[in-house]
Amino acid sequence: MPVETDALIHHLEEKERKEGALPQLLKLYQQLLRVQSGVEQKIASRIEPSLSREAISQRIQDGIPLIGFDELALDWPLLAATFAKITTACAEHSEIFKVPPERLRELKTESFPNREAIKAWYEKQKLPATALIRGIDRNFLTAIIHATLKPFLVSHAKTLIGSVDQERWRRSYCPICGGSPDFAYLDEEKGSRWLLCSRCDTEWLFQRLQCPFCDTQDQNALAYFTDDEGRYRLYVCEHCKHYLKTIDLRQAKDEVLLPLERLYSLDLDRQAREQGYLTYNKATKIPGQSPRTRRTRKN
Ligand SMILES: [Zn+2]
Ligand SMILES: [Zn+2]
Known part of the structure; x- marks a missing residue:
């Protein structure tokens, strides 16, 4: 079973108590976890499995993930508020990202990525130009969208993972x-x-x-x-x-x-x-989604 967000927070609190302070990256991660845990608690009771046992079995058979973008029950105001909290936390540790803190503070709700951008991210496609923000690196924006969506994905995953027949996937x-x-x-x-x-x-x-x-x-x-x-x-x-x-x-x-x-x-x-190896490929092709080119090495 996946680790509970609160167990991660607790572990980091213990570590901080023992060691006096956390390295900056872990400190930021701890703050993000607290934001995400709050969201998980808010939406936990609202998410119900949207697929029947038969439908789940069929998707496992066909290799189609159990949550398509349109099946994600997204609470947009909550999503925007989460985005604002995540960017605030990042602004407090802006040295990590090499982005000026003022730019991060400006990011808040007004520039919250639109539906098109969130959908593109979810379907592993390139973020549309409309989502890009001057002075904010595409990878960094992607990371913030990820951190914002994470509690929603984790909450959905919890309701469905028990129905996945691991041997068949x-x-x-x-x-x-x-x-x-x-x-x-x-x-x-x-x-x-x-x-x-x-x-x-x-x-x-x-x-x-x-x-x-x-x-x-x-x-x-x-x-x-x-x-x-x-x-x-x-x-x-x-x-x-x-x-x-x-x-x-x-x-x-x-x-x-x-x-x-x-x-x-x-x-x-x-x-x-x-040694010249690359981190995970964000563009793996999934059945049922539009084809796209494979990511190639950039640096
Ligand atoms: Zn996943
Ligand atoms: Zn390979």
């Missing part, structure tokens, strides 16, 4: 929202590999001997690096040049909170990039 994108994986773990029981959705934190089962980005099963193209303790693995694919950070729960003796592991293992991202 095994695809390279999230069964709930269609997002790409950005982290994985090997489970304690059998060392099976589970992927973690970069957008809604849903976990799903995926074969170890296949690349979750280009689907190749060519064993000559697949490899992994490991650290001295064997805690982390960095899966790489020579076919598409993507990498996937993974934690081996058979080796990790302490409590592991996956969403935090993304941040605790940032050095692995650095190492992967230095």
Whole structure:
């Protein structure tokens, strides 16, 4: 089961108490989690599963994620208010983003991305020009949209994940929202590999001997690096040049909170990039959505 947002907040509070202060990135993450937790609490009782058991089974069969954009019950005023809170939190830590804090403070509700922009983000397409804001980097805007939508996605995921037959899905994108994986773990029981959705934190089962980005099963193209303790693995694919950070729960003796592991293992991202590998592909094609070109290497 995905980690509860409040468990992450609690963990960071404990860490802060023990260590006196949190590094700036974790401090910001803690603030974002508090905003997101508040939203989750507000909408928890309002979200009901919109699909019958048969419809869910059919989608799993066809490889269609359980929430299409039009099925997301979005409360737009709440979304706009969340966007404002997220940008305020980011403005307090603007050094992280290399964006002037005044620009971030101006971002607030007036420039809240329109429906078209949110839909484009959800369907993994390029943000429309109308959504772009002068002086704000596209990647940064994408990150803010992600942080804003996250509690809505997480709340939907909670109502649906229990209905997903993991053995029948095994695809390279999230069964709930269609997002790409950005982290994985090997489970304690059998060392099976589970992927973690970069957008809604849903976990799903995926074969170890296949690349979750280009689907190749060519064993000559697949490899992994490991650290001295064997805690982390960095899966790489020579076919598409993507990498996937993974934690081996058979080796990790302490409590592991996956969403935090993304941040605790940032050095692995650095190492992967230095060796020429790319982070997850945001443009994986999903059945039922319009075709688009694959993201290619930019830097
Ligand atoms: Zn997802
Ligand atoms: Zn690949």
